[in-house]
Amino acid sequence: MGRFEGKVALITGAASGIGAACALRFAEEGAALAGLDLQDPVGDDWKRAVELAPESCFELADVREDARLAEVVAAVRERLGRIDVLVNSAGVAGGGAVHQATPEDWDFVLDVNLKGTYLTSHHVLPVMLEQQSGNIVNIASVEGLEGFAGGSSYNASKGGVVLLTRNMAIDYGRKGIRVNAVCPGFIDTPMFRTVFDMEAVKSIREEIREAHQLGRFGKPVEIANAVLFLASDEASFVTGVALPVDGGYTAGHRFSITKLMGLE
Numbered sequence: 099m100g101r102f103e104g105k106v107a108l109i110t111g112a113a114s115g116i117g118a119a120c121a122l123r124f125a126e127e128g129a130a131l132a133g134l135d136l137q138d139p140v141g142d143d144w145k146r147a148v149e150l151a152p153e154s155c156f157e158l159a160d161v162r163e164d165a166r167l168a169e170v171v172a173a174v175r176e177r178l179g180r181i182d183v184l185v186n187s188a189g190v191a192g193g194g195a196v197h198q199a200t201p202e203d204w205d206f207v208l209d210v211n212l213k214g215t216y217l218t219s220h221h222v223l224p225v226m227l228e229q230q231s232g233n234i235v236n237i238a239s240v241e242g243l244e245g246f247a248g249g250s251s252y253n254a255s256k257g258g259v260v261l262l263t264r265n266m267a268i269d270y271g272r273k274g275i276r277v278n279a280v281c282p283g284f285i286d287t288p289m290f291r292t293v294f295d296m297e298a299v300k301s302i303r304e305e306i307r308e309a310h311q312l313g314r315f316g317k318p319v320e321i322a323n324a325v326l327f328l329a330s331d332e333a334s335f336v337t338g339v340a341l342p343v344d345g346g347y348t349a350g351h352r353f354s355i356t357k358l359m360g361l362e
């Protein structure tokens with residue numbers, strides 16, 4: 099019997115990458131799924147998840163749209179009866195230092211990554227409060243824990259998600275609802291490939307890979323496994339954490355002094 103048998107997981111950004119990998123892992127553990135995304139599913143993960151959990155539903159929706167989210171949550175409740183887990187994975191990349199980022203770009207990144215996390219939670223929390231139980235896992239980033247050159251809006255949005263996570267852990271802990279964040283390092287997903295498959299950034303890609311102390315990028319399932327843990331009863335005393343799942347990216351730096359010390 100799976101760890102999430104009889105439970106319902108609502109996942110934003112479920113069409114692709116980390117969100118789709120979460121959907122598949124929750125389905126493998128027995129959950130019914132409600133996927134939400136702007137686009138139809140890409141890749142195989144959502145398809146495989148639905149084969150395991152055929153009662154699941156997928157809603158085309160934008161996490162920036164208040165009224166649409168209200169409809170989706172009502173529809174999920176009508177179809178699946180409850181919402182035990184919310185994974186906020188919908189997100190977009192954004193670049194530019196502050197003097198370069200236009201107000202439109204800034205709003206776009208903050209609206210999807212930070213406001214979208216707030217707005218989806220805002221609609222799901224009444225259901226969890228009524229149930230007196232629930233688990234929310236926000237997908238933040240290592241870029242919510244430390245700065246990244248030229249990443250102003252993305253850094254700000256993910257730093258906001260980390261602190262919103264802690265705030266929600268305080269506000270809802272006594273209501274039976276745990277709220278945690280996962281902070282992925284660089285994970286090989288469509289979002290990652292859009293940026294790092296460009297010829298101009300091939301050498302930068304290697305620098306970033308090197309900054310992960312395991313010497314490689316992560317896989318979506320490695321993030322999904324951490325999300326699953328945080329949402330499970332095995333993490334019953336864990337709330338308000340921002341867990342780096344980053345191959346050692348935030349552990350510190352490794353300079354060529356390692357040669358001097360005979361470490362390589």
Ligand SMILES: NC(=O)c1ccc[n+]([C@@H]2O[C@H](COP(=O)([O-])OP(=O)(O)OC[C@H]3O[C@@H](n4cnc5c(N)ncnc54)[C@H](O)[C@@H]3O)[C@@H](O)[C@H]2O)c1
Nearest residue numbers: 111114115116135136160161188189239282284285287289
């Ligand atoms: N890939 C990485 O290296 C990495 C690292 C750290 C954090 N993250 C975070 O992980 C999350 C998932 O990213 P991913 O790498 O799987 O990217 P992805 O592009 O593969 O998936 C993101 C999904 O979010 C959906 N989405 C975007 N805007 C939306 C909106 N307004 N409403 C509804 N859905 C929307 C997209 O359609 C897409 O399907 C994001 O929050 C991202 O910031 C990714």
